[in-house]
Each structure stands twice: as structure tokens, then as C-alpha cells.
Amino acid sequence: MNIFRLTGDLSHLAAIIILLLKIWKTRSCAGISGKSQLLFALVFTTSYLDLFTAFISFYNTSMKLIYIACSYATVYLIYMKFKATYDGNHDTFRVEFLVVPVGGLSFLVNHDFSPLEILWTFSIYLESVAILPQLFMISKTGEEETHYLFFLGLYRALYLINWIWCYYFEGFFDLIAVVAGVVQTILYYDFFYLYVTKVLKEKKLSLPA
Numbered sequence: 777m778n779i780f781r782l783t784g785d786l787s788h789l790a791a792i793i794i795l796l797l798k799i800w801k802t803r804s805c806a807g808i809s810g811k812s813q814l815l816f817a818l819v820f821t822t823s824y825l826d827l828f829t830a831f832i833s834f835y836n837t838s839m840k841l842i843y844i845a846c847s848y849a850t851v852y853l854i855y856m857k858f859k860a861t862y863d864g865n866h867d868t869f870r871v872e873f874l875v876v877p878v879g880g881l882s883f884l885v886n887h888d889f890s891p892l893e894i895l896w897t898f899s900i901y902l903e904s905v906a907i908l909p910q911l912f913m914i915s916k917t918g919e920e921e922t923h924y925l926f927f928l929g930l931y932r933a934l935y936l937i938n939w940i941w942c943y944y945f946e947g948f949f950d951l952i953a954v955v956a957g958v959v960q961t962i963l964y965y966d967f968f969y970l971y972v973t974k975v976l977k978e979k980k981l982s983l984p985a
Contacts, residue, residue, distance in 0.1 A: 792847070796850055878901040939953070
């Protein structure tokens with residue numbers, strides 16, 4: 777565990793909690809892609825099946841359980857409790873175009889042809905593109921979950937630095953995780969650019985003439 781991995785995990789957790797609190801406080805899930813949240817719930821479920829087979833540390837187990845619980849809580853709020861506020865008319869990304877190719881790729885390119893390893897690989901590939909329905913929805917509605925997406929993007933960027941650290945100082949390199957992480961970070965590039973320029977513009981407007 778290095779500082780980049782730790783801060784990456786905390787940024788990821790912050791993104792999830794920010795989204796949950798936003799939905800709960802506003803009693804609305806307007807502008808939020810339920811499809812992206814379903815994909816993330818699937819990502820955490822398939823990625824953390826090792827909870828039943830191995831114990832790494834209290835921190836590791838706790839974070840995995842929190843991620844799973846929060847992801848399904850978000851799905852519940854969107855599709856059950858605040859269903860009336862969910863904008864399904866704009867959440868129209870065809871997720872089968874993500875799940876089917878990712879599923880096929882996980883069978884073809886993996887570290888070991890075993891059920892748990894294939895499912896873990898599936899989760900890594902799927903996580904890299906799970907945000908696409910949300911970005912697609914933003915392109916249609918113009919509504920942004922700014923802080924949520926910012927912390928998600930920060931999490932991916934910190935994990936890229938973490939992998940560089942692991943390669944140079946720990947001799948560890950996972951090509952599947954790195955390539956998928958790079959793809960995911962690229963997807964956030966346009967959002968980060970818009971986010972930074974928006975913040976700078978707001979600060980400029982708030983300064984006295």
C-alpha cells in the first residue's frame with residue numbers, strides 16, 4: 777500500500793458517497809445514469825468475489841464491502857425509492873454494446889482461465905467503460921454530476937501513478953489492469969478539461985473588477 781493507492785481508494789470512496797448524499801439530500805436522481813450505476817454494481821460484484829475465498833487485510837475487506845453496499849444502495853435509490861425522478865428517457869445508452877464485448881474479451885484475454893479470474897478480468901474491462909452511459913447522458917441533457925465525476929477521474933489518475941510506483945519500486949506490473957485504467961482515464965479527459973475551465977471561469981467572475 778502506497779500513498780497513491782490509498783488516496784486513489786479514498787477518492788473513489790468520496791465519489792460514491794458524494795453521489796449517494798446528493799441523491800438523498802435532493803430526493804432526486806435527475807441527471808444520474810442508472811445504467812452506469814448498474815454497471816458499477818456489476819463491476820464490484822464480479823471483482824470482489826474473492827471475499828469468499830481469501831482474506832488479505834481488514835482494510836481490503838472493509839473497502840470492498842463498502843463499495844458493494846454503496847453501489848447497490850445507489851441502484852436502489854435510483855430504481856426504487858426515487859424512481860419518479862429518474863430520467864430514463866435520456867438514459868438510453870445501449871449497455872449490451874459494452875457488456876457483451878467485454879464478456880467475450882475477458883474469456884479471450886486473462887491471466888488464468890478459471891471462473892474467478894475470468895470474472896475479475898471482466899470487472900476490470902467493464903469498469904473502464906462503465907461511465908460511458910453517464911457521459912452519454914450528460915451529452916444529451918447538459919446536466920453534470922461534477923464532483924462525483926471529478927473524484928472518479930482523480931481515482932483513476934492516482935491509480936495510474938500507483939501502477940508506475942509498483943512497477944519501479946515493487947517490481948509488479950499488471951498489463952490488463954493498466955491498459956483498462958488508461959482507457960478509463962482517457963474517457964475522463966474531456967470532462968476534466970471542461971471541469972477545470974468551468975472552475976477557473978467561475979473564480980474569474982467572482983473576483984472584484
